[in-house]
Amino acid sequence: MSHDYDVCVVGSGAGGSPVALTLARAGYSVLVLERGPWWHTDDFYKDELACCLRDVYKPDRRDEPHIIELEDDDGGWLSQSTVNSRWNFWNGNCVGGASNFMSGFFHRLKPVDFHLLSEFGPIEGANMADWPISYEDLEPYYTRVETEVGVSGRVVSHPHAEPRSTPDFPYPPLQEHPVASLLDKAGRKLGYHPFPTSRAILSRPADGRNSCAYNGGYCGSTGCSTAAKGSARVALLDKAVKTGRCEVRPHALVKRIISDARGKITGVEYFDQAGKLKQVDARIYVVACQAIETAKLLLRSTGPKFPRGLANGSGLVGKNLLFAGGGAGSGRLLYSKFGREEARKLAQTGFFINRALQDFYVIDDPSFGPRQKGGTIDFVHVHPSPVLRAQRQLESNGRLNWGKPLKRILEEQFRDGVPLKIEAFCDWLPVDDCFVTLDGALKDKWGMPVARVRTGYHVRNLQVGWYLAAKGAQMLKAIGAEEVISFASGAPPTNLLAGTCRFGHDPDTSVLDPHCRANELDNLYVTDGSFMPTGGSVPYTWTIYANAFRVADHLVERLGGSRRENI
C-alpha cells in the first residue's frame, strides 16, 4: 500500500526534529507538520516587545485560551481562562518550537532518575513509577545530542556526576562571567562542588552555525541571532531539509488523527494557512506537540474503536502532567564591595555565570528526613529584559512607586550591582490532581475544545524546593551578595512541561510502550516530553532530544534499516 510519506511528524520542536533528521538521513521520506510560521535566524532579535511583552512567538490567548484549575484554600478547584491572565501555557509556536526560546541549560538525567520508585519507595499521594529503560539505554543518545545539537561545557567530577561514555564535551565551555569563579571559591569553602553548567550553545562555529554573540542572560525567551543556540530548527531540521527527503510544512495545525473501524490510522487532517482542511497519510505517525497539546490531540482524535481518544485505552492520556518543581532566589552583588577594575569586569553582562550545584541531587540529611531525591541548583544572571525588571520595581508594600523616589530605586537596581538568580529544580511529583482534559464547553477559534489544565502539586515539591533554594542562598551570601532571598512555590512553571503519556511495560498503567509506541496502535509514536513518568530534577530539553533520537533509531530499524550508505 502506498502512502504520501514514510513518516509524518506532528510538531517540529525538540521531540519531532530528531526523528525527522534521523529518518530523512536513513533515506525515508518525512513530512513535518508545524502549526506556527517558519521564522529563520534573521527573524530573531533581542526585542523585549516581541518576546516578552507582546508574546509574538505564542498563539493569541483570545483565540486559543487554556482553562486552568488552581487549588483554593478549601481544597476545591477554581477555574479561570488564561485570556487576560498572567498565565500562559503556550510556548514556541513556530518551526523548531519552544527550543528556539530555551535558555539551553543542559543537564542529563542521572541513573537514579530512571528508578525512583525502586530506589526510594512509594510516596503517599504520588504516582511514582520506574522508567522501563535505564540510564545506560539513553546514555549514547545524550552523547549524540552533544554533537548533533551542539553542547558546550567542561566535565568536572562531583559526587552525583553521571557516568559518560566520552571524556568531555565536544565544544569547550562558553566565556565565563567573574561571578563563576567567586561561586567556585565560595562553594569549595562550604564543602560543595560547583561545576560548569553545560549549555546547548556553540562556543565555536560549526555546521554553518556561528558561535555565541554573548548576550548574557538574554537567551531565554528570545530567539538566537547567530544560530549558536541549539534549537531544533537550526541544529536538526535545517539539516533534515538539506537531505531532500524532509518537507517541513508550516501553518499546518493538525485537527485530528483519523482512524477507521478496525482501529487503523488512515491519515492526519490539518488546517492549512487559509483555514482549509487537508489530509495526508504515512506509514508511521509521530506526535510531538509538547505535553499539553499532544494530550489534546490524542483526546480529540476519537474514532470508532477509540471513543475515549486515540491511544487512551488505559484512560491515562493527559494524566500525570509534570511541570518542574523547585525553588528560586535572588541577590545582588554590589560593585562598591570591589576594586574599580574588578567592578568593571563584574558590570559587563555578556558572559555567562554557568554554575550549578548537584551536591543535593539525592538528599542524605537526617535533619531533613529519610534519604530522598533532591535536585539541581543553577546560578544565573537575572534576565536582562529591562522593561520587565523596571516594572517589578513599581510597587512596594501595596503602594505604587513614582516620581523621583522611583527613579532612585531604578538607578540602584540597574546600576549598583549584578543582579543574581538561583533556579532550583526538583521533581514535580506525578499526582492525580495534575492533568489535562478537553473542556466540555469552550472552543478555540478553530472550533476545537480548549485544554483544561489542573495544576495540583505534591507538598514534597515545596519541601525539596525550599531546601535547595536555601542552599543556593547560602552560596550567594558566601560570595558577598546582598538582599539575598530564597523561596519555593507550588505555581507551575509553564515552560517546563512533560508527562501526560507515560511510557512503561504494562499497557494498563501506561500509554506508550518502552519504544514510545502507543499501546493500542501499531504505527503511532509520541516523542516529546509526554513519555516521562517522572521528570528528573533538571530542565527537560536534553532528555527529550535524546529520547527522540533513541525512538528514531528504533523506527529506522523497524522500517528495514538505513536505505542509504555512507551517511
Add this chain to the structure above:
Amino acid sequence: MKRRRFLRWSMGGVLMGSAGLAGARAWVPDFSAIRLESTGLDADQWALIAAVQEHLLPSEAAAPGARDVNATSWLQWVLSDPAVESSQCRFFRQGAAALAELSRKEYGKAFVSLGAREKEALLRKYEARADGHGWLQELLNYIMEAMLTDPVYGGNPGQVGWKWLNHQPGYKRPPADKRYFLL
C-alpha cells in the same frame, strides 16, 4: 469599525511612504500621524494623561522623564493598534475622566493646572481607590515600555533610557522591517 480604522492607517502609511503594507499585520506606527480619535480619548484627556505621566516620571538633568522618552505618543501608539481591544481604550478613557472629575471636586480646577504638591496629593488619593491604583499602575507600565524598549519602536530616543540605567542591549537589535508587528 476596526477595519475602517485599519484602512485609514494603511492610507497614512502609503502617503508617507512607509514600507510593508500587505496583510492584516501591516500596521505601521507613525507618531506624526497619530489619530487621537482612534484611541477614543479627546485632546483634553490626552493632555491630562501627559501631565500625569510627567508627574509619575519627572525629567531631571541627569535622568530622563516621561516627556524625554515619548511616553504620551507611546501610549497613543499602543491604543491605536487595531489588535488592541476596545476595552483597553475604554479603561484609559474612563480613568482619565475619573481623575479629571476628582481634580475638579477637590481643587475646583483641571489636573493640568495643579501645582506639583497638589498633583501628588490628588494622585495618592486616586491611588487609594481600586480603579485609580490599577489605572496609575498601567500608566507606569507603559512609561517603562516607552523608556526601555528598543528605539526602533519610537520610545527611548537615542537610547536615553538604556544609557541612564546602563542597560546593554543584546545582539541583534531589531531593524525597522522586523518590528514585531511585521513578523
